[in-house]
Amino acid sequence: MAIDTGDRVNDINIQNAVIHVLDMNAEEPILNEYALDLTEDTYMFLYKHIDKIFKSDNLVPAIFNDERNIVRGISEEFLNGLEGNLIEISKELARQLFYIMKENIYIPSCDLIVTLIYTDQGPMIGILKLDYVNSFTHQVEFNDDKIAVGLIKHCAALPGSSQRIKQAAFIKPKKEGQKFDLWVLDDRKNSKKEDEYSANYFMNNFLCCSQISDSRTLTKKFINAVEIWTRSNITEDAGKAEKVRSTVKEELINKDSVDIEELSEKLFSNDTDKKRGFEGFIKSNGIEEEIKLDKDYVEKKLKKVKIKIDNDIDLTIDKESYNDPSKFEIQHNNDGSINMVIKHVFNYMEK
Template identity: 25%
Template sequence: MDIRLKQAILHVVDRELGDPVVSQVGLDLTSVFVRDYLTKKIEKLSSEKAKTGTLVPTSTMATLVKTSEDNFTTMSQEMVAKWYEVYQTSEDAPSADVIVALFEQDEQLNVAFLKLNYHQAYTHLVNTDGQGQLANELIVHKSILAGKTQKADEGFRINVTDLSFELDEKKYTFSGDRAFYLSTKVIESEPLPSLEENVKLVTKTAKKIGKNFDVPDREIVANVKEAIQENIEEHSSLDTQQIAQKVFKDNPTAQTDFKETVVEKGYIDQGPMSNEIKEIATKKYGKQKLKLSNGIELIVPLDVYQDSNLIEFINNPDGTISVTIKNVEDVISKL
């Protein structure tokens, strides 16, 4: 992912202080650690949990984003004000810093909104006592931000040209009810389900249908993962027709039941995914994780799992299952 930062600004949202403390000056992008921190946070907005969609062209957020290049600082302040108008009504939403960034990726201009919740951490304070002696104290700092390797607690990125977005949001309590708010009340554009949500729905439905036809869960999950991986590599999206054919092979009745059930459960195709999400998904769903009843755990690449010359599951007469790993040239023990 090649990200070129153009501008960025940080606004303080300490709920104990009241309204946000908005900055009038951008962050110093000549600083290596600032660029590195922001780049890592923006990269992590792309994940299998990211919801996608397109802003309503007439929405307030779309209007703001279109002014980002010419009037970045004011745009960022108005964006935070719109967000905080909703956020402050939550009973449990925590204090945070908000970073708004303007950047280019693949020659496309984007705006990122990153919310970084505060964390408590211990640090030292150099002080003096009543006699003027140095006194090093241990104190709790309540406004620590997460490190660069951790994703933002919430955020979104919007393509300035076509208004497409990726969104990662959390539920907070509003008037006693926990609910998402970024999509419904801030960007005002209903997103499509994330890849993770669709995969969970597909897998749960496949297991349910599989039980009706006496297909073991481990076979269902392995076939679902393989179908998902093939879908992503070939089409950059999920196709329930192809998943049904892959999972239930020569059983047209099970295929039909599966396709009807996922629709009943509310499955919505998320559409083509970005290259970043494709790469993440290929790694995640390219392995089969097995936990045996005797405590043994295995992580097996799908191509190995499907090859009976390398791994075999044998149903024993007493109802137990034997797992045989074959043709291993070496075993490496790791701590």
């Protein structure tokens, strides 16, 4: 059963922040003894990253595991006003993450920012792992009274406000009856060289938490599972594939929940094998028999329709134009193919 996490965090007020350096080439972390000076530029740098994380579709609710957990313990004591200050708990969090990172060479060096934020859902401790990115800056030299301008590569630059942080957590105060303990973003793309430890260390070994399902994660899983099944099982009949996709979109737009068996019957009433295969595949992806839809995610996901045709044509169409027969139409042919017709074009550009 999926939990209802309510609305995502909207109002964010950064109260304090501390940054530490976790360099995999060093024997110990470089721990800061001072809080960051939250100038206007620094505040906006942090705010934009935090706001982007809370708006990410990959941010999920999680609960702490039952075993002893340093991150959980010191965070709860601090948030409940029992012990510690942000600088001291941030140093302990940095030590804990650094020693975990040193266990595997595939975990990248980073700066760790620990922050206290106030939100419309209460106070939270934010933990942001900022992996280094390469950047370049110019270097000016004078050679025999002539100016020479070159480029210098910086290998330890922080991701800018337009880039995305890949791993972060926001820990809530412990309250009786709460449905989850923290929000987690763990969006690293794992290389083939990485093992299970380095792939899952942030949630499994550092935070010691487990993801739980809410309506957004289940809605996302459902949409992805339908597309994967359609690509794999309807490969030579674009008409049937279009019927699946358009029917599912109608369900997503017009309903607050989707019953998997009812949808399967609507799609494949005359094909028992496909009906069973579709239901089994969707449910094997962790989708319940009936899921409550996250309508905000549906609106965001269906705002634009992105189509790849025969691997060499890409179309991006906004929802209104896609559903407007005076602008765009899908025509079904008797051989299972379809025609996609763009109508009444008065102006176009090449990119």
